[in-house]
Amino acid sequence: MGTTGTTDGPLLRLEGITVRFAGAQGPPAVDGVDLEVPAGRTVCVLGPSGSGKSTLLRVVAGLRRPDGGRVLLEGRDQARVPAHRRGVGLMFQDHQLFPQRDVLGNVLFGLRMRGTDRATARARAEELLRLVGLPEAGGRAPASLSGGEQQRVALARALAPEPRVLMLDEPLGQLDRDLRERLAVELRALFRTLGTTVLAVTHDQGEAFAMADRLVVMERGRVAQVGTPVEVWQRPASAFVARFLGFRNLVPVEAVGERRVRSPWGEIPFDPVPGTGSSGLPETWRGRAQLLVRPGGVRIIGGATDPVDDAGAGDAGAGAGTATPRCVVTGRTFRGDHVVLVLRPERGPTVEAACPLRGAPEEGEVVRIRFDPAETVALPPGEAGDRWEAPAPEG
Template sequence: MALLSVSQLSKSFDKVKAVDRVSLTAERGEILCLLGPSGCGKTTLLRVIAGLEEPEEGTITFEGRPLDGVPAQQRGVGLMFQDLALFPHMDVFGNVAFGLRMQRLPRDRVRERVRELLALVEMTDYAQREVHELSGGERQRVALARSLAPAPKLLMLDEPLGALDRALRDSLQIQIRSILKEVGVTSIYVTHDRDEAFVVGDRLVFMSRGRVVQTGAPEEVFRSPHDEFVARSLGFKNILAGRVLGRGEMVEVECDVGVIVGLSQHIPAVSEGERAPLLIEERGISLCRTRNDAPPSGNVLQGTITQKVFLGGDYQFRVRVGHGDLFCMAAPDPFTQGLQEGDEVWLVIDPAAIRALESD
């Protein structure tokens, strides 16, 4: 049985559905990542689960018992928000000890628990530091230790790294996942950053306009995004409107870049004459200098390079083809290094890199 089960949960503000019939589960020890743009209902969902907002409909079950009418302080849920809300008049020890003292635990037990948590977040030598003396990353670790101090059975983290720079976020993502797994606490982690979700989450939940649109392991959703919204959230750029011209073992599709063919199993539910968004994976496209360098048949299209960007390990090319644009990735070599904006090239698209998406 799942530790947390949310079924058909809804919450509105001024007649606008912030959370619209959301259902999800979280297993014991699992890290669930909620992904979606600002205003999609992620924070409201956390607040309803925590008991800070009342739902209009739906149920929340925690450890097999319904939470209807259970006050927030009795739910066994911990919260960590982006603004951290550390107490500026307390030192690090006092901040981590605050929740334990509110539970009226013996002084020795409070001291022991705080030491355990500061060691866990690698802040043992900072117990007497004032909050204003800490860096952004150190404050995040103190806030995490404080959230874990009362030993919540469910910890919810709302954009905990959103205010930090990229390099610091990257290092803390791994550390936070490691700490949550070591403690074994079930967690719901809110972010709008795909890479952060991939690092931290066991399972991803995509939200749009108050609804859950797809749930799955990071590898699963990356391989098979459900719709255009999820595909764009995952960073895919080649999303085109397509119309099926014919079906067989291969499917012939017309789109802005021309007529291309894909595998039938990747375009399964679109009949001849029907329209659907198409996703073409960037790494499924290769570049050739001349038509003779490309295969004699298949998805071979001519285009003009309009943008070339070096992304560290690869070049990203934007190529104007027909009435549309295609992005592709290519490793640096003498050919790709010599390509410039304005050059004419030939693109070869692997049929396996083409798939149909659901409309938003």
């Protein structure tokens, strides 16, 4: 599975972890998950709510027994190690600070449990509070802190006993967006500095991309994809992952020739799947695929009145010409340095396009578009929920 950062093997390794909820129908909540967290790295488990992420953390922490599979910490099976002896840290989604203790008391807790002597523990707790930016908060009650501050205290508390693995459950989920982005960057820097090994789960891709060295995307209890953020972003492993990452331009296609497919928008060239033959698709897909076009790969090639060869455009069956469908601009969202357009072509599903602010068409304008093959990704074909039927070739 991809590149592993260290030579000593992963610090944390999950093998075939399966969890069934009592009385629940259908597939297990966590279904045979394999996962590795190398020492000093941050691995983010990304998935929609209900995909079994939090349960996975509880299994690693020893708060829940898996129905199958093993948890290995530094190569040792943890099945018989109770939660309080695992030496892992867990930061709960809603912090769970001890209400009856002040901030310092909270941070000291894990150190006290380990029997660290008072002076050392206090020094370490204060150092951590400084590290998370709350050097003066030691005497305050958790309830008097803001959400972001509670977050930092929870982090300091989890870090204080130097856990072998720090687990974060939706670490920034409850904070407002601005704070979230800032904290994500801060956290990454902090973990780098401390060399902390982190396993985080989140449903927020921005959070995951900002923090993670590696991503594990989960779909209904199973691992859908593992890779670096860049790998996942550039080459989502499935339509599910692509949609979860926010990609909208996703259509079922059929191979029609060398590195060309017929799509609902017409015939277009695409970026072949690495290591495949002339068709550009793996044999097992039997000439079918789902094609992802990144918004940046949708090029506006002129207004409707510009002189473009109209013959065959948007008509998939008529010859080898690349489709340049004509679209109406139905939505236009300003995103700072660029504009996201929603385009309705004459046929096929709507297209999302990102284009520079300068010269972006207005809402209601009619434009022609072209798809940049380099910005396409062919994904495994068909699954339930693909609403768009590829149009039959015209005879």
